[in-house]
Amino acid sequence: MRITQGTFSFLPDLTDEQIGTQIAYAQKNGWAVNIEYTDDPHPRNTYWELWGQPMFDFKDPAAVLYELAECRKVFKGRAYIRISAFDNTWGWESVRYSFIVDRPEEEPGFALERLEVDGRSQRYSTRAYSTDKPAGSRY
Amino acid sequence: MNVVTPPAKKGRYDAGVMKYKEMGYFDLDYVPKPTDILAVFRITPQDGVEADEAAAAVAGESSTATWTVVWTDRLTASEHYRAKAYRVDPVPGAPGQWFAYIAYDLELFEPNSIVNLSASIIGNVFGFKPLKALRLEDMHLPIAYVKTYFGPPTGIVVERERLDKYGRPLLGATVKPKLGLSGRNYGRVVYEALKGGLDFTKDDENINSQNFMHWRDRFLYCMEAVNRAQASTGEIKGTYLNISAGDMEEIYERAEFAKQLGSTIVMIDLVIGYSAIQSISKWCRRNDMILHLHRAGHSTYTRQKTHGVSFRVIAKWMRLAGVDHIHAGTVVGKLEGDPASTHGYYDICREQYNPQNLGNGLFFDQDWGGMRKLMPVASGGIHAGQMHLLLHHLGEDCVMQFGGGTIGHPHGIAAGATANRVALEAMIFARNEGRDYLNEGPDILAKAAKSCRPLAQALDTWKDVTFDYASTDTPDFVPTVTAV
Numbered sequence: 080m081r082i083t084q085g086t087f088s089f090l091p092d093l094t095d096e097q098i099g100t101q102i103a104y105a106q107k108n109g110w111a112v113n114i115e116y117t118d119d120p121h122p123r124n125t126y127w128e129l130w131g132q133p134m135f136d137f138k139d140p141a142a143v144l145y146e147l148a149e150c151r152k153v154f155k156g157r158a159y160i161r162i163s164a165f166d167n168t169w170g171w172e173s174v175r176y177s178f179i180v181d182r183p184e185e186e187p188g189f190a191l192e193r194l195e196v197d198g199r200s201q202r203y204s205t206r207a208y209s210t211d212k213p214a215g216s217r218y
Numbered sequence: 219m220n221v222v223t224p225p226a227k228k229g230r231y232d233a234g235v236m237k238y239k240e241m242g243y244f245d246l247d248y249v250p251k252p253t254d255i256l257a258v259f260r261i262t263p264q265d266g267v268e269a270d271e272a273a274a275a276v277a278g279e280s281s282t283a284t285w286t287v288v289w290t291d292r293l294t295a296s297e298h299y300r301a302k303a304y305r306v307d308p309v310p311g312a313p314g315q316w317f318a319y320i321a322y323d324l325e326l327f328e329p330n331s332i333v334n335l336s337a338s339i340i341g342n343v344f345g346f347k348p349l350k351a352l353r354l355e356d357m358h359l360p361i362a363y364v365k366t367y368f369g370p371p372t373g374i375v376v377e378r379e380r381l382d383k384y385g386r387p388l389l390g391a392t393v394k395p396k397l398g399l400s401g402r403n404y405g406r407v408v409y410e411a412l413k414g415g416l417d418f419t420k421d422d423e424n425i426n427s428q429n430f431m432h433w434r435d436r437f438l439y440c441m442e443a444v445n446r447a448q449a450s451t452g453e454i455k456g457t458y459l460n461i462s463a464g465d466m467e468e469i470y471e472r473a474e475f476a477k478q479l480g481s482t483i484v485m486i487d488l489v490i491g492y493s494a495i496q497s498i499s500k501w502c503r504r505n506d507m508i509l510h511l512h513r514a515g516h517s518t519y520t521r522q523k524t525h526g527v528s529f530r531v532i533a534k535w536m537r538l539a540g541v542d543h544i545h546a547g548t549v550v551g552k553l554e555g556d557p558a559s560t561h562g563y564y565d566i567c568r569e570q571y572n573p574q575n576l577g578n579g580l581f582f583d584q585d586w587g588g589m590r591k592l593m594p595v596a597s598g599g600i601h602a603g604q605m606h607l608l609l610h611h612l613g614e615d616c617v618m619q620f621g622g623g624t625i626g627h628p629h630g631i632a633a634g635a636t637a638n639r640v641a642l643e644a645m646i647f648a649r650n651e652g653r654d655y656l657n658e659g660p661d662i663l664a665k666a667a668k669s670c671r672p673l674a675q676a677l678d679t680w681k682d683v684t685f686d687y688a689s690t691d692t693p694d695f696v697p698t699v700t701a702v
Contacts, residue, residue: 082452086385087647089415089639091669097647104650122382122454163384170570170588173375176385176650191449199438203445203480207452 080188082120085161085178095144098162098180102140105164110175111135112143113165114150116158118217121189121207133165147180156184157218183209183218235286237271242297243283244274248304250321256358257339258581259318260309262351262524272349273303273318279343281322298323310694315524317355317581329366332492332539340527351525357534358582365587367538371502371509373590374568374615377542380482380508381454383417386646387614389638390418390458392597392621397424401431405439407631411624412447412455414635419443420597420619421460423487423514433463433472441479458485458510458543466494473501483508488532489515492539499540510595511541523691530559530579533566537586543593549611551599556689557611567594568615576695593617601680602641602673606659609645618642628675637676640666 083089093101105112112134115127130150137143143162150160163177187208194202209217230241238244250256257280263272275283281301282291305319328334344352378384393399393407408419419440427433440457447455461472461484469490476484484507486498495511502509519526529546536544546563547555562578568591572584596612597619608618620638627634644666648655655662667674 080450080452083415084382084453087643089636089643089670090647090666100651101647104652120452122448122452125379125382170591171375173379174384177382178385189449189452191445200479201442203441205445205449 080186082159082179082182082186082188084120084122086176087178093178093180095147098147099140099144101176101178102143102162105175106138106140108164108166108175110164110166112137113163114143114146114160115163116150116154116160116181118158118183118214119207119210120159120186121205121210127159127161130160151181155181158183185218231287231289231292233287233289238274238278238283239271241274241278241283241287242300242302243277243281244270244303246304246306248302248321250304251323253324253360253362254321255324255327255335255360255363256582257320257322258355258357259320260315260351260353260355260524261318261349262315264348264350267348269306269308269316269318270303273306273316273320275346275348276318276343276352277301277303277320279346280320280339280341281326299326301326312694324360324363327363329363330368330496332496332535336492336535344525353523353525354527354531356528356579356581357531358584359534359538361585361587364538364585364589367540367589368499368503369537369540369589370542370592371499371507371540372542374593375591377508377593380506381417381456383454385614386642387609387612388417388593388617389415389635389642390420390595390597390617390619391416391624391635392420392422392619393425394422394621394625396422397428398430401435401439404431404436405443407625408440408457409443409446410631411635412444412457413450414624414632415451415639416455416624416635417453418456418458418483418617418619420458420510420621421485423460423462423489423512425460426462433461434475437472437475437479437481441481444481454482456482456508458483460485460487460512461498462487462490466497469494469498470501473498473505473507477505477507481507483510485510485512486541487512487514488536492535495536495539495541502542503540508542509540510543511536511545513545521691528579528691530562530566533563534584537567537589537592541592543595543617545597546594546616548596548598548600548608550604550607550684551596556692558693559689559691560611562693564594564612564616567592568613577693579693591615595619597621599683601683602637602676603660603663603680603683605638605641605645605663606655609642609649610656614646623676623680626679627672628679629672633672634676636670637672640670640673641676 114130117127160181161179164175166175190206192204261272282299301322307317309315391411444455459476463469520529547560549557558578562580595617601623624634648662
């Protein structure tokens with residue numbers, strides 16, 4: 080299965096040139112660009128690992144793409160990598176976009192677990208198959 | 219304006235009838251205080267009634283006045299409590315109509331109560347005989363008053379954080395047919411639409427608890443669908459469970475069940491009333507729940523230009539009352555909404571400060587004092603082929619709801635959902651790249667459709683569908699170029 084989190088998961092995988100256009104958009108707006116990675120793709124896993132600090136002062140997409148390449152050297156094929164943009168404008172102070180740029184080759188997806196309770200009600204729980212293994216050896 | 223000619227009077231408080239203008243409700247020299255609540259009404263006086271007197275009458279009848287002089291006014295600091303008509307302008311291009319600006323002292327209003335605000339401003343006065351018609355066009359709410367309300371329980375930013383969805387409008391669909399589906403069949407539509415790529419599905423305004431589908435059945439099957447779709451995509455999904463019901467106890471019961479089943483969002487109809495809306499908004503704050511409002515019924519009083527209440531006022535009241543989503547028009551879809559007015563409504567929902575903008579129907583500056591923003595919802599007769607127009611008019615922070623435009627897809631509901639999602643992501647990507655997406659929209663969609671068959675089918679099915687009718691509710695001011 081293909082996890083469809085993020086702003087552009089329904090488009091074909093993005094090339095570096097395409098990723099660069101989106102980084103330029105963030106920089107033009109004064110947003111800090113982040114590179115994050117994880118091997119726990121649960122939809123409620125908010126805090127992916129940061130690759131370095133948010134890039135508040137980078138003005139050139141090439142600098143971010145360089146960092147992305149470094150991150151890929153370590154994690155390509157073994158984790159999800161996403162790029163996000165953070166806007167510190169008053170009244171927003173949150174993420175402006177977030178899109179996946181790298182995925183594990185195999186995405187085993189999620190199990191839906193049910194606990195039958197209270198008549199017909201159920202408690203649902205989503206479990207990523209990959210997290211059955213310890214962190215770092217999941218993909 | 220009075221039918222009876224008042225006898226010559228000696229003083230303000232002599233028994234009998236006198237003109238509202240002379241009773242202290244009209245003062246063109248009055249300068250509104252920063253703490254005054256301001257309202258602008260469109261007044262259409264009966265023949266023979268002068269505009270100033272009609273304006274004074276509206277000020278009087280929406281504050282302290284009755285039809286005759288009462289000596290008990292003298293037991294109060296009556297001047298303080300009288301609303302004042304302080305400006306009367308003819309409506310451009312509409313003979314017989316005037317804009318009457320009225321100022322109300324802050325102390326006339328109970329804090330944190332839309333019921334009290336509306337009972338004053340639109341209470342008795344709309345049936346007042348000397349007026350042929352009356353419309354509340356806009357209001358200015360001083361920040362001291364705004365701060366008495368809690369506002370949206372979630373707001374745009376936190377809703378996005380909670381759903382982990384950024385950088386694009388959210389996508390929804392209303393389940394159709396709106397009546398008659400059993401719970402089991404209804405959940406099927408929800409599952410297919412969410413699995414295919416939508417973020418939300420939605421109950422319609424009149425889906426409550428009928429013989430064909432009791433509410434508990436709907437909630438159970440819908441949450442099965444939501445959780446299945448969440449597991450099959452790895453994305454947070456939601457469905458607006460309509461908890462509107464005949465009494466507040468029942469509304470709370472449905473809300474509690476939605477929460478117990480793990481829903482992220484519940485829905486109410488505007489017709490449940492202002493008190494009920496403020497109550498359920500409180501409940502949503504306590505329970506981390508997003509609150510969707512369907513504006514059911516509003517067109518009965520918002521649509522005609524001469525009489526009623528403008529939707530921009532309803533939007534302001536609902537931001538105060540505290541809802542997270544409000545249907546606010548599509549511009550291009552099947553329901554009423556001219557572009558300029560709709561932009562005005564969207565600004566009321568989403569901005570921290572609305573400067574006066576007569577071209578968009580905003581008569582006053584409005585500072586929201588940091589109050590959370592609410593997400594406008596575009597719903598009714600829209601489809602993937604209009605994506606560039608929708609993004610241009612409505613921007614990024616909204617929910618686009620493609621009901622027929624999802625469920626009516628020739629290859630099924632999931633295909634319809636995928637078509638909409640691909641069209642949206644392609645358009646956002648192109649916008650961010652710096653392309654002229656409004657003019658190149660059809661090309662951008664055609665190119666995206668090459669790698670997405672459902673989008674190609676959607677574009678082909680609805681290529682000629684537009685709803686091009688004249689709007690009835692349009693701003694009265696046209697922006698003009700001023701020579702410097």
